Amino acid sequence: MLTEQAADAFASLTGKAPEGVWTAPGRINLIGEHTDYNDGFVLPFALPHAAYLAASQRTDGRWRLRSVDLDDTVELGPDDLVPGSPGWHSYLAGVVWALRQAGHDVAGADLVLTSDVPLGAGLSSSAAIECAALAALADLNGLEIEPLDRAKLARVAENAYVGAPTGLLDQAASTLCVADHALFLDCRSFEHQQVPLAVGAAGLEILVIDTRTRHSHVDGEYAARRASCEEACRLLGVPALRDVTDLDAALAQLPELIGRRTRHVVTEDQRVLDAMTALAEDDYAELGRLMTASHASMRDDYEITEASVDLAVETALAAGALGARMTGGGFGGCVLALVAADRVEETSAAVAQAFADAGHEAPVTFLARPSDGARRLR
Numbered sequence: 001m002l003t004e005q006a007a008d009a010f011a012s013l014t015g016k017a018p019e020g021v022w023t024a025p026g027r028i029n030l031i032g033e034h035t036d037y038n039d040g041f042v043l044p045f046a047l048p049h050a051a052y053l054a055a056s057q058r059t060d061g062r063w064r065l066r067s068v069d070l071d072d073t074v075e076l077g078p079d080d081l082v083p084g085s086p087g088w089h090s091y092l093a094g095v096v097w098a099l100r101q102a103g104h105d106v107a108g109a110d111l112v113l114t115s116d117v118p119l120g121a122g123l124s125s126s127a128a129i130e131c132a133a134l135a136a137l138a139d140l141n142g143l144e145i146e147p148l149d150r151a152k153l154a155r156v157a158e159n160a161y162v163g164a165p166t167g168l169l170d171q172a173a174s175t176l177c178v179a180d181h182a183l184f185l186d187c188r189s190f191e192h193q194q195v196p197l198a199v200g201a202a203g204l205e206i207l208v209i210d211t212r213t214r215h216s217h218v219d220g221e222y223a224a225r226r227a228s229c230e231e232a233c234r235l236l237g238v239p240a241l242r243d244v245t246d247l248d249a250a251l252a253q254l255p256e257l258i259g260r261r262t263r264h265v266v267t268e269d270q271r272v273l274d275a276m277t278a279l280a281e282d283d284y285a286e287l288g289r290l291m292t293a294s295h296a297s298m299r300d301d302y303e304i305t306e307a308s309v310d311l312a313v314e315t316a317l318a319a320g321a322l323g324a325r326m327t328g329g330g331f332g333g334c335v336l337a338l339v340a341a342d343r344v345e346e347t348s349a350a351v352a353q354a355f356a357d358a359g360h361e362a363p364v365t366f367l368a369r370p371s372d373g374a375r376r377l378r
């Protein structure tokens, strides 16, 4: 449906059908949070929620960018591609800029965007736009760019143009994921593996609870966590926290706060590897235990959760979830819970009641089905 919506909006803007429609999804990270920029491991899967981009080339070397959802159109020439430019269109313009920086010829284009990835919910709404733009512009310009390199270029747009100092997790998930699988990614070697994620066969569902808590200072806190990790590496004399092999010895050398940040990252890397083993053995009780331990580590050591997120996790667990954790950058956003299929409604209702009792805004819940990554739809 959003494919038609993007194509129709394109026709209204230009008077013609688009050359094509491309899509790229948001993501949930099953486990492995704040490990990506520490050269560690992540295990995301793609959501059915996605950005859709209807696009055609233009001959005048300009880019006309339209958001259907915001009802806003912006037109840019080459001189307008300036890193740090604010606005929704920076996610599209940033991709044009990143491709050109990498030496690719990118002709002008009309790009019309719509998306159903919730904004600011920690589900990678921005990476979905960037990865859809990368797919569209690569095809329109006949650029042969490997999927992993597409993800890296989309990250350049996010880091250098939009200005958010993130790792590769979101763009890799949005580009590389395959339906019914999670993506295991080693963020140092970039080796990756599709891991079957068939929780349904075990009578389980992945319930997503969007707490609808959004924090405006996320970027500052995110950068502060990165800085703590870099400081830890400097004090320990290692290239990345991935290289810490003796955690106790490392903790003995670090100030208390930086030690706790380090402990989160090092133990989280191990939990991703343990989750891989649990999945290989269909041991969902163990997977759930690892998810809950990951949440405790984010809450106590990395200090990136907040009250509504913790409440969602505690309530889901009390309602019988095998495990639950916040996903994404933190300070609000979404929780995922591994729940028996016949307890989904009860669990959702328990969380809604707990939120009402605590005076939080009502949460939104949905089931997450691992979906396909970026691709051309027509």
Ligand code: GLA
Pocket: 029, 032, 033, 034, 035, 036, 037, 166, 167, 168, 169, 170, 328, 329, 330
């Ligand atoms: C955000 C960033 C990712 C990653 C996560 C935390 O989603 O964009 O690169 O660091 O936070 O795991």
